[in-house]
Amino acid sequence: MIYLNDCATHIQKNFRAFLGRRYYRILVKNSVLIMKLNHYNAMATKIQKVWRGFYVRKYVFNYHSRKRYLDALQIKNEIVRSELEEYAEQQEQIRIRKEEEEIKKKKEYLARKNHHLISTEVIPGIYNSPFLPYPTEAEYLLQNVKPLLHAKKKKDKTPYDPTCRSYQLPRPQQLPPLSSKPQGPFREPGDVQKQRYKPFQPTLRVATSFTSLEQARQMMKAEEWVTRINDDIFVPFSKKDFNYEPLLHTTSKYGHLYYGNRFFREEFLDRHITPKKQKGTKNK
Structure with missing residues (x-):
């Protein structure tokens, strides 16, 4: 049993050592790769920095071109400023002119x-x-200046005709019905409506013509011209060769009329006068 434990321990030790060395090699390899990449990145950054600096100095922040741009911009600003001043002056003159006119x-x-x-x-x-x-x-x-005159109202040239429909009030078709007859001496609604919307009745002064007197005189003159007896105009007595034409009232084709010649009473002024003898005179 002791021998088996030692073998297992030895195997585990060797396997763990292998894994540690393998992991270390991987770390070294990755670190070297990272160092290389950092070097390359630094080189690329430096190249980009140099290029960007050249490009900016050459095309973006060029001193001479910037100076020319600023000079042109200054001239343009002066032109625009002068135009704005002229425009403001014109507007001020227009405003002053309007105020003066008002x-x-x-x-x-x-x-x-x-x-x-x-x-x-x-x-x-x-x-x-x-x-x-x-x-x-x-x-x-x-x-x-001339004096201020009042505004005259425009006169309607059309003559006034009271019978014209345009002068009459519009007549409603039907009045609204009443709930009940109101108390008091009131007239019927129909009579009130008829009285209100009746047509105009012009007076004699309105209906009579304005020139009626002149027309009547003309008619009288015409009647006199037709009915008068002697149509001959008056002739002065300076014409001696003109025979006098007697009037119709004193003569006719049958002779003289009796009017004024025979049937008037004759007067004898000396009929009742007798000669008297005066004292101190002698008869002749």
Whole structure:
């Protein structure tokens, strides 16, 4: 039994020694490989560093090209700055011009509104004081503007026709039903609706023509022209060769009328007058 234990111990010792040496060789081999790789990595890093430095100095951070770029950028910045200053100046001028126009419009509106304050030849205005050597600016402004007029309403050129449907109120089709008749002396809803929506009844003044008097005069003149007896116009007495034409009331084709010639009572002015003898006179 002792011999078997020693043999087993010896076998285990040798096997464990083999595993230890094998593991050590693997560690050495890996360490050597790692050292080689580190060396290669260092060499590659150095090569990359040198190349990148050359590339950056050559193309990225080139002093001369950077200087030329900065000089061009400075010139461009000056150009842009000058353009911006000109644009800002133009905008400021436009703003000032607009403000001046608004102030001018307000002054003109106030001058047109207060145009009654302008001075006349008889009475000087409040802006034209006789104690000043010359009128104020407001006085010149009042003289150069027109008075403010009220806006006139546009008149409808179409004549007013009360019977036109467009002037009448829209009539509803049917009124809503009432629950019950209200108390008091109220009229029926139908009568109220009829009274409200009845057509216009123009007065005599509206229905009569505005020129009715002139038309009546024209009709009277026409009737007089038709019904008058003597159509001859009046001829002055300067024409001696013109025979006088008697009127129809005094003559006819059968002779003179009796009117005014025979049947009037004759007058004898000296019928009841007798000659009397005066005292102190002799009969002849």
